[in-house]
Amino acid sequence: MPLTVKKQGEKLVASIRGDIDHHSALALRNAIDEAISRFRSKTLVLDFSEVTFMDSSGVGLVLGRYRNICAYGGELELRGLSLRHMKIMKLSGIEKIAKIKGGEENVKAAK
């Protein structure tokens, strides 16, 4: 599974690797949701620094996890988004609901 999940203090950090498309998103969704209900952290961090490709299925993945963590009264934070992936995320206005940190250093995603 191209996903690593670990607790970092109070935060649950899910680091995604490889391509995010509709095909890969299903397994990612299931694994992240499973971790959310197991750890019940206040904050879910999704780390995109190892993501090599992402289309709008990545936005759906994030919005779905946001709805899920909201049910627990939690918060969402996005890390390691490349400029290109940021541009796609912003089409959904996600910056209004999630904290977004750094990320321009993601060189894998061809900017």
Add this chain to the structure above:
Amino acid sequence: MPLTVKKQGEKLVASIRGDIDHHSALALRNAIDEAISRFRSKTLVLDFSEVTFMDSSGVGLVLGRYRNICAYGGELELRGLSLRHMKIMKLSGIEKIAKIKGGEENVKAAK
């Protein structure tokens, strides 16, 4: 041009980079032949260590250069062939006419 040519003592060393197929072989052939008639070295060395793909067009390229250098009374040496590229070369019995040196260290060519 994915080719570097330089004199190394008495030898003319032509280092090939990238994919060798029928499409790329034409430009490689012209460039190597041009160097052969310019430098008129006794020994032509073809270095394959930066070759990422090769099919039988690579064998044709070598045989053609062998015929060409023979006209000058010269010799042919092959360097940096991966095991896979060696296997293709050997289908032509090239080892009977050219000196072949090392090459197992070429990891780019997926063995």
Add this chain to the structure above:
Amino acid sequence: MLKPQNEMKLILKSHSVNEGFARVAVSAFAAQIDMTLEELSDIKTAVSEAVTNSIVHGYGRKIGNIYITCGIYDNNLIRIKIRDNGCGIEDIKKAMEPMYSSLGGDRAGLGFSVMECFTDKLKVYSKPGKGTSVILEKRVSIKC
């Protein structure tokens, strides 16, 4: 439209595993033009959206064929057509609105927005019950 300098056609099944293959194949073909990595990623992303739509919306639970044509034209123009014989779109204008999706779940409704964002021209033809064609055009710069 003039004759392309080079053109390829690709037919694949609407298995979701082919989404990755479709974008790799199209970008490997388009890469004949010496464009920037960023432009190549734009093409990959737009193709991924269109192919995913044929799989998810066009065919849904059925498996059908997806027809992709990619042509390279003068002045670095790349033109890609993605066609399915799926369910088609009733109201194209509504379908193309940002954040509109006819499916719940994790569809963000941004497929068409992404296609528009990363290409120079987007055309959508569709007939309910017949299928959908998406045409993407992008003029790339010569890499420096």
Add this chain to the structure above:
Amino acid sequence: MLKPQNEMKLILKSHSVNEGFARVAVSAFAAQIDMTLEELSDIKTAVSEAVTNSIVHGYGRKIGNIYITCGIYDNNLIRIKIRDNGCGIEDIKKAMEPMYSSLGGDRAGLGFSVMECFTDKLKVYSKPGKGTSVILEKRVSIKC
């Protein structure tokens, strides 16, 4: 032959620049099966030979279509068909002899030898004036 689990068809023009594209496309599709890098290179090499033959011998100075079908079957069998509507082969047996080439220049006459060397099965069908089909089969191992 049973139905493939997944299959793609590719149509391309016999421009030599498409040799690289053809092998990348086929190997990207075949890579759905989790094989070794070496097996993937075997497939690339064999496809490159067959496509080059259609370009160089089948069509020569003309530009025609090359039709590639790649299917993935049970038990990790990959089957690739490369077809052209080119000049065809008069004597297939002679054509398949190692080091035989009907062209001078830099053709080594090893295309069919390489295809045989890197696949498990090679079949050639041809009709002079009609065209040639080459079928390559390879059973790959699951990568460990």
